[in-house]
Every structure is written in C-alpha cells, then in structure tokens.
Amino acid sequence: MTPPINSTDPAKGSTSISLSQSADPRRVLADRVEQMYGQMPLGIAGSFIISVIAAYELREGRYVEIVAFWAGLVVLLTAASIGLYWSFNRSATKASEAAQWLRWLAISALANGATWGFAGAVFFPSHADEQQVFLAFLLAGMVAGGVPIYAVSWPVYALYAAGIVFPFTYVLGTFGNRLFAEIALLVPAFYAMNVGVAWRLNQVFDSGYRLRHAYGKLTEDYTALNQRLEQQLVELDEARRQVEASGRKLVLFAERSPIAVFEFDVEGRILTVNPSAETLFGYAANEVIGRIGIDTLFAAAIQEDVRERWRKLIDARAPVIGLRALSTRRDGADITCEWSLTPLVNTENSVISVIVQGRDITQQLEAERMKQEFTSTLSHELRTPLTSIIGSLQLINSGVMGDIEKDTLELTTIAERNAQRLLDLINDILDVEKIESGKLTLMIEALELGELVTESLTLNRAFAERFKVKLVAAGELRAVKVSADRKRVLQVMTNLLSNAAKFSEAGTAVEVTIEIADSDTVRVAVHDTGPGIPENFRNRIFGRFAQADMSHTRQMGGTGLGLAICKRLIELMGGKIGFSDRAGGGTTFWFELPHHD
Amino acid sequence: MPVQPLNRICYVEDDVDIQRIVRMSLERVGKMTVEVVSDPMVAIGRMIEFKPELVMLDWMMPGMDGPTLFRKMRDTPETKDLPVVFITAKASQREQDELRSIGAAGTILKPFSPKDLPEQLRAIWHALP
Numbered sequence: 232m233t234p235p236i237n238s239t240d241p242a243k244g245s246t247s248i249s250l251s252q253s254a255d256p257r258r259v260l261a262d263r264v265e266q267m268y269g270q271m272p273l274g275i276a277g278s279f280i281i282s283v284i285a286a287y288e289l290r291e292g293r294y295v296e297i298v299a300f301w302a303g304l305v306v307l308l309t310a311a312s313i314g315l316y317w318s319f320n321r322s323a324t325k326a327s328e329a330a331q332w333l334r335w336l337a338i339s340a341l342a343n344g345a346t347w348g349f350a351g352a353v354f355f356p357s358h359a360d361e362q363q364v365f366l367a368f369l370l371a372g373m374v375a376g377g378v379p380i381y382a383v384s385w386p387v388y389a390l391y392a393a394g395i396v397f398p399f400t401y402v403l404g405t406f407g408n409r410l411f412a413e414i415a416l417l418v419p420a421f422y423a424m425n426v427g428v429a430w431r432l433n434q435v436f437d438s439g440y441r442l443r444h445a446y447g448k449l450t451e452d453y454t455a456l457n458q459r460l461e462q463q464l465v466e467l468d469e470a471r472r473q474v475e476a477s478g479r480k481l482v483l484f485a486e487r488s489p490i491a492v493f494e495f496d497v498e499g500r501i502l503t504v505n506p507s508a509e510t511l512f513g514y515a516a517n518e519v520i521g522r523i524g525i526d527t528l529f530a531a532a533i534q535e536d537v538r539e540r541w542r543k544l545i546d547a548r549a550p551v552i553g554l555r556a557l558s559t560r561r562d563g564a565d566i567t568c569e570w571s572l573t574p575l576v577n578t579e580n581s582v583i584s585v586i587v588q589g590r591d592i593t594q595q596l597e598a599e600r601m602k603q604e605f606t607s608t609l610s611h612e613l614r615t616p617l618t619s620i621i622g623s624l625q626l627i628n629s630g631v632m633g634d635i636e637k638d639t640l641e642l643t644t645i646a647e648r649n650a651q652r653l654l655d656l657i658n659d660i661l662d663v664e665k666i667e668s669g670k671l672t673l674m675i676e677a678l679e680l681g682e683l684v685t686e687s688l689t690l691n692r693a694f695a696e697r698f699k700v701k702l703v704a705a706g707e708l709r710a711v712k713v714s715a716d717r718k719r720v721l722q723v724m725t726n727l728l729s730n731a732a733k734f735s736e737a738g739t740a741v742e743v744t745i746e747i748a749d750s751d752t753v754r755v756a757v758h759d760t761g762p763g764i765p766e767n768f769r770n771r772i773f774g775r776f777a778q779a780d781m782s783h784t785r786q787m788g789g790t791g792l793g794l795a796i797c798k799r800l801i802e803l804m805g806g807k808i809g810f811s812d813r814a815g816g817g818t819t820f821w822f823e824l825p826h827h828d
Numbered sequence: 829m830p831v832q833p834l835n836r837i838c839y840v841e842d843d844v845d846i847q848r849i850v851r852m853s854l855e856r857v858g859k860m861t862v863e864v865v866s867d868p869m870v871a872i873g874r875m876i877e878f879k880p881e882l883v884m885l886d887w888m889m890p891g892m893d894g895p896t897l898f899r900k901m902r903d904t905p906e907t908k909d910l911p912v913v914f915i916t917a918k919a920s921q922r923e924q925d926e927l928r929s930i931g932a933a934g935t936i937l938k939p940f941s942p943k944d945l946p947e948q949l950r951a952i953w954h955a956l957p
Contacts, residue, residue: 276872344893614917617841618939622849629943654939672922 239446255448259328262636266270266436271316271336274380278343279309279312286371289354289362297357298660301350304375308346312339335479339379344394348375351399356406370399374425382432391424397424453765485624491568495524499541502584511568511591513561524587530557530565541572545582547575555592555620566593599668609761613657620650659792663775666799673716673803681708683717684743687724695732701740702728709745711753712827719800720824723808725755726793734761735817748823752806756821763818764810773798774808830881831945838863838880840871840897841915842889849942850915856948859870869894870871876906882933882953883907887923895930902931911956913949915940 250733282305289298314570318334319325330604351370357364374392381388390421395416403415447581485492490510493501501524504516511530512519519527529537533556544551554570568589574582624647626632630639635643688702695702750755764772775795801808801822808822837860841847849866855862864880866869868889875883883901885894892900894914901907912932916923924935934952936945 356893611917612906612937615846618917619843619845619849621939622846622853626849626856626942629857631943632851 253658255444257329258444259437260333262440262444263383263436265335267336267381268316268319268332269385270313270380270383270584271312272656273733274343274377275312275316277376279305281373282346284308284492285350288365290377294353294357297353301353302347305350308342312343315339320513331804333384334513337384337390340381340387340391341394344373344377344391345398347395347816348398351395352402355402356397362513364657367368370395374422377777378425378429378432383428383436383808384427384428385433387430388433392422392425392429402564409641426723441556453567456600488701491589493524493528494589497545497582497809499523501527505580510588511560520739528558528589530559533557544572544574544585548576548580548582550574550653558589565590568592603670606661610657610661614654617650617657619655621647621654624650636804656792656827659796663792666803671803673719675714677717678715678717679710679743680713680755680824681710683720684708684745684755687721687728688743690721691725691728691732694729695741698732698735699737700732700735701733703742705742705744705758708743709747709753711745712745713753713824713825714804714827715804716800719804721826723797723822724755725758726797727822730793731757731759731761731820735759736761747826752823753826754821754823756819757817758813758817759818763812763816773808830953830956834881834950835885836861836863836878836880837949838865838875839884839915840868840889841884841895842866842868844884844939845888847918849868850912853942853945854949857943858949860946862927868894872895872900872904872907875901876904877909880910882949883910884913884915884936884949885912887914889892893931895927898930898932906957911953913952941950944957 254714264764270444282302286302315335322328322332325332336580347370349368356756358366374395377391377395378389381391399580400415400418402417406412460706485503485505488505489507492503492505493508494503494504501519501522504514504519508514509516514527525534525537525541537554537556540551542556543549551570551572554572555567556568556570558568560566569592570590571586571588573585573586573588575584577583596787624643627635627643628647662671685704685708688704692702728741728743735741741760742758744756744758746754746756773794775792798808804824806824807819810818810820813819837854838909839847839850839862841864844866847866851862851864854862863874863880865874869891877947879925884923885897887898894916897913898912899923900911901910912931913925913934914932915938916927917938927935933956936948942946
C-alpha cells in the first residue's frame with residue numbers, strides 16, 4: 232500500500248509533511264555519492280593541470296628539490312584519486328555502502344586540499360613577490376573551484392578547503408608582514424563563507440534528490456494503483472455480466488417452471504406472477520397483480536392462519552417451507568397446494584419482497600389416501616383367508632384333530648410352511664410400505680437389552696432346531712439399557728437369528744453377544760458359521776429383494792426384504808447395522824442402538 | 829386378577845371358517861366352552877343369555893364393526909363389565925392404540941396360532957385387574 236504523502240501528526244495537530252521526506256534517505260545518500268564521484272574526473276584533471284602550471288612557474292625558487300617533491304606528491308595523489316574513481320565505478324556496492332564510499336572521497340578531498348596547503352605553506356615564504364601573488368591566486372582559485380565539485384556533501388568540501396586554507400593562514404600570520412597578518416585574519420572568514428555556501432548548496436542538492444526519489448516512488452505507486460483499478464474494473468464488469476446472466480436464468484426458470492411462482496411485496500401484494508401460476512389458479516397476471524395475495528389465493532377458512540405465518544415470516548425474515556394449505560381457484564374449485572415462502576433480504580437486513588412458490592398436491596394427496604386404503608384393505612383381505620389356512624393346518628399338524636397318516640402329515644406340513652411364507656411376504660411388504668410412506672410409528676422406550684436378546688433366542692430356538700443349529704448367548708449377556716422400540720428390536724433379532732440359523736452348518740451354534748460400542752451406543756452381534764457373504768453381494772445385501780443366490784429363496788425361504796427392513800428399522804431408532812467376516816469362517820451381523828442413560 | 833380359570837368365551841365373528849377354527853382351538857386345545865355368534869346385531873342378546881367370562885370380537889364385520897359393538901356392550905348393564913379381546917387383521921400401531929384407548933383388554937392379530945390361542949387368552953385373563 233502506498234504511504235500517504237501528507238499525514239497528520241497527532242502531537243502537533245494538522246501539520247503538513249514535506250513530499251521529499253517520504254523519500255528513502257539511503258537512496259538519497261547513494262545518489263549524492265554517485266554525483267560526487269561523477270564530478271571526480273573534472274576535479275582530478277583540473278587539479279593536475281593547475282599543479283603542472285604551478286610546478287613550472289615555481290621551479291626557479293631556492294628549493295627546487297621541494298618543488299620536485301611536491302610535483303611527485305601531486306602525481307601520486309592524482310594516481311590514487313584515479314584509482315578510487317575506477318574502484319567506485321566497478322563496485323557492486325555503490326548504493327549499499329554509499330557511506331563508506333563517501334568516507335573514502337572525504338579522505339581523498341582532504342589529501343588533495345592538504346597537498347595545496349603544503350604548496351602554500353612551503354612555497355609562499357620561499358618565492359619572490361610575483362610568485363607569491365601567483366600562488367595566492369592559485370590557492371584562492373582552488374578553494375573557490377572546490378565548491379561546485381564537493382558541495383554535494385558540505386563536510387567533504389569543509390575538509391578539502393581546510394587542507395588548503397589553514398597551513399597557508401598559518402604562514403601568512405607568522406610571515407612578519409602586517410598586511411599578510413591582516414590577510415591571515417580574513418582567510419578563515421572567507422573559508423567560513425565558502426563552507427556556508429557549500430552547506431547551502433548541499434541543502435539544495437539534498438532537497439532535489441529527495442524530491443526526485445519521492446516523485447519516483449509516487450509514480451510507481453500511482454502506476455500500481457492504476458493497474459489495480461483497471462483490474463477491479465475488469466472484475467466488476469465480469470461480475471455485472473454474471474449477475475445479468477443469473478437474472479436472465481432466474482426469469483427463465485420462473486417462466487418455464489411447472490410450479491406457481493409469485494413475488495409479493497412486504498405488504499403481501501402480488502408483484503409478479505409466472506405462467507404456471509396463471510394456469511393453476513385461473514387468473515391472468517393483470518387480474519391479480521396489486522391484489523393482496525393471501526386474500527386472493529388461499530381459502531377463506533385458513534386466511535387468518537396464513538396471515539399469522541406471514542407476519543412471523545416478515546418479522547423473523549425466515550422462510551416458511553412445506554406449508555400445506557387449501558386454495559380456491561378462480562372457478563371456485565378447491566385445491567391443496569404445498570407452499571414455500573422465501574423472503575428476499577437486502578444488506579440492511581430488510582425484506583425487499585417474498586418469493587412465494589406453490590405446487591398443486593391435490594392429486595398426490597388423493598393418491599396417498601387411496602394407496603393407504605388399498606394397503607389396509609389388502610392387509611385385511613389377505614390375512615383373513617390365511618388365518619383360516621394356517622389355522623386349519625396348524626390344528627391338523629399339531630395332532631389336536633387326532634393321528635394322521637405320515638405322508639398326509641408331510642404334505643400338510645409343507646402346506647403350512649408355505650402359507651407361513653406367504654404371510655411373511657405380506658408382512659414384509661406391508662412393513663416396507665409403512666416405512667417408505669413414513670407411516671411407521673415407533674414406541675421408543677428404555678429397554679433392558681439383555682432380557683430382550685434372551686427372549687429373542689427363546690422365540691427363535693424352535694425355528695433354528697429345524698436346521699439343527701443352536702442359538703446361544705456367548706457368556707453372560709450384559710445388563711444394559713437402550714432406547715428403542717421393543718417389538719421392532721425383536722423383529723430385527725428374529726430376522727438376524729433366522730438368517731444365521733438358515734445359513735450355519737448343521738450341528739454348530741449361532742452365538743449372540745452384547746458389547747458397549749462407545750459411551751453412546753450398544754452393539755448386539757449375531758455370529759454364524761455360514762459360508763460367508765459372496766463378494767458381489769456385499770454392497771446390495773441391505774437392498775430390497777436381496778438374495779445372494781436366487782435358489783436360496785426356494786431352499787431356505789425368505790422374501791429378500793428382511794435385511795432391508797432391519798436396516799430402516801435400526802436407522803429409524805437412531806442406530807446402525809452392518810456385517811463383518813468372522814475369523815475362521817462365518818459372518819457376524821451386528822446392529823447398534825443408542826444407550827439409555 | 830380373576831381367581832377362577834377362564835372357561836366361558838363368546839366369540840363374535842362373521843367368517844364361518846375362522847369361527848370353526850377358533851371353536852376347535854378353544855374347545856379341543858383349551859378345553860373351554862365357546863359360544864360363537866355370526867351376526868353382531870344379535871350378539872349382545874346372546875351374551876346376556878350365555879353369560880361368558882370373556883368376549884372375543886372381530887373388528888371388521890358386516891352391519892356393525894367390532895368397536896361399535898364394544899361401545900354398545902359398554903352401554904348395556906349386563907355386558908358393560910365383560911372383558912373384551914379384539915381379534916383383528918388390522919395390524920397398524922394406530923389401530924391397536926385405538927382399541928386400547930376404548931378399553932379393550934387385549935388384541936390378538938390374525939393370523940393367530942390355534943395351538944397358542946387358548947394360552948394367549950388365559951394370559952390376558954390373568955392380567956386383568
């Protein structure tokens with residue numbers, strides 16, 4: 232994020248901060264150092280040429296060797312300065328180590344100044360008057376000429392000029408000439424003025440650099456901001472297109488929907504109507520738009536109830552789903568519709584309008600009623616003859632009617648068994664119908680599971696003995712309570728035990744265990760010694776009319792509905808059912824029921 | 829709980845086959861005395877004559893259904909205290925609850941086992957207050 236170029240300092244009130252202050256000082260210093268090194272060639276060349284001229288003019292003094300020494304010093308210094316300049320230009324750390332490069336430059340400037348100071352101090356007393364004037368002129372020129380070269384950093388200039396001025400001032404002061412002594416007093420003043428000018432120029436340069444950097448940064452930020460704005464504009468445009476497309480889709484859905492769709496305002500007035508609504512209620516759209524929806528669409532007897540629900544919907548902003556209500560069509564016919572009322576809420580949490588969808592379920596309700604009546608009649612009409620058949624055969628087979636011939640008994644036993652199968656099938660089909668239509672009511676109560684399992688073992692023992700299989704509890708059954716429907720748990724147990732008995736090997740025992748599955752559930756498991764569940768049957772074992780091998784239906788009996796019913800019953804009681812392979816052969820069928828605290 | 833064993837039973841049922849099976853079951857297996865009535869319209873009069881200890885009613889019968897006959901029995905001083913067991917092919921929980929709510933002593937579902945029927949009736953008889 233771009234830092235603000237103007238901000239408010241809470242301590243000082245509303246104070247404007249300079250634009251240039253937002254520049255990075257390290258980058259400003261690096262730029263200044265770069266600038267100074269950039270001017271070095273001019274400084275080196277100027278200083279060297281003037282030194283050559285000076286050495287030539289001063290060669291006829293008393294100390295020629297000293298002049299030669301000085302000229303050598305100049306050459307050395309020039310070479311060192313060139314070396315410094317070359318190193319800087321090749322350096323990769325120009326910017327990161329700018330402060331160090333400035334220190335090297337300050338040393339170079341001081342050395343340069345001191346070389347000229349040495350010339351002033353040594354050659355001024357040893358030469359004739361004209362040469363003294365020449366020397367004073369040169370030194371003044373070098374001091375003045377240093378200002379543009381070094382003023383980018385005023386301390387560097389101060390060092391350079393001090394190197395020239397102070398030895399020369401000392402010589403003037405101690406020369407013994409009154410005029411020279413007066414000049415010696417003025418020279419530091421001139422020095423101070425020059426340093427002052429350099430300081431001022433330094434400030435100007437500094438501001439310039441800061442401004443340049445701040446501007447650069449501002450430009451970068453502006454470009455980034457601009458790019459983001461452009462991106463957001465593109466996204467906004469895409470979002471607008473999507474909203475438009477969704478709007479078109481919604482309109483299309485409403486128009487083509489087979490369900491009646493209305494839009495009501497907050498007062499309950501009809502705003503829009505779709506074609507299905509026109510067809511269902513017999514009104515044209517322009518006849519109902521603007522009318523109060525509840526008065527127009529709902530039967531008079533239930534209008535007050537619907538108004539109450541409407542008020543709650545508007546207050547709570549919560550949808551009403553699955554409201555079944557009687558409506559009166561324009562032609563006076565009564566129909567029953569299932570309604571969904573969904574409030575459209577804006578970002579301020581106010582209801583803008585309510586989408587009201589209605590589906591005619593008159594025929595569906597009639598079909599449900601007929602189905603229920605049919606099932607009830609079927610149940611009665613099938614059971615009544617079976618009562619006679621099974622009852623008669625049981626009386627004969629039990630020997631109550633006296634002894635009968637062996638072959639006849641065999642046939643009547645077959646007849647009784649198959650009549651019982653037919654009854655089981657009817658019961659199973661009725662159970663499936665009841666479960667699927669949601670008509671099955673459960674009597675959930677706290678049950679002592681151990682007692683219930685023991686009872687189921689007793690009830691099914693005779694059946695198992697037909698297959699020469701024993702039903703036993705593995706060890707002592709736990710005394711534990713579950714929340715379940717007694718009759719339905721017995722039905723599930725009967726189903727699992729009879730399956731286990733049918734498929735176990737003759738002469739073996741089916742074992743039943745009760746385990747605590749976890750703190751909330753109790754597991755009952757029935758362990759058989761059968762051949763196991765074939766791989767291709769495992770995923771549909773709890774489906775309807777599921778038999779691993781159709782020949783079993785005839786061999787073993789059963790409708791193939793038992794496990795599907797068990798699964799639904801256990802789930803309705805809040806439990807789970809499943810099976811697993813038993814180590815050493817056989818299968819364990821188990822179910823879990825909620826623990827009763 | 830009644831002290832004497834259950835012996836005299838009146839059974840109102842329109843289906844003659846089932847009448848016969850119940851009679852055989854109760855007489856031969858249960859060693860009881862049974863009065864079977866086919867027409868519910870005359871059932872109360874026959875009960876007053878026969879003086880049963882327990883009455884068994886079918887639910888669905890032509891002319892008058894079991895629950896209606898039961899209510900009529902309750903309105904008749906001679907039959908109002910007789911325990912009534914419904915024997916019905918209607919198996920739904922709602923229908924069984926309905927029978928309990930009108931004061932039935934018990935319900936036996938069709939098809940029943942004739943072998944076990946006398947014992948089932950005795951169990952209901954012994955559970956009476």
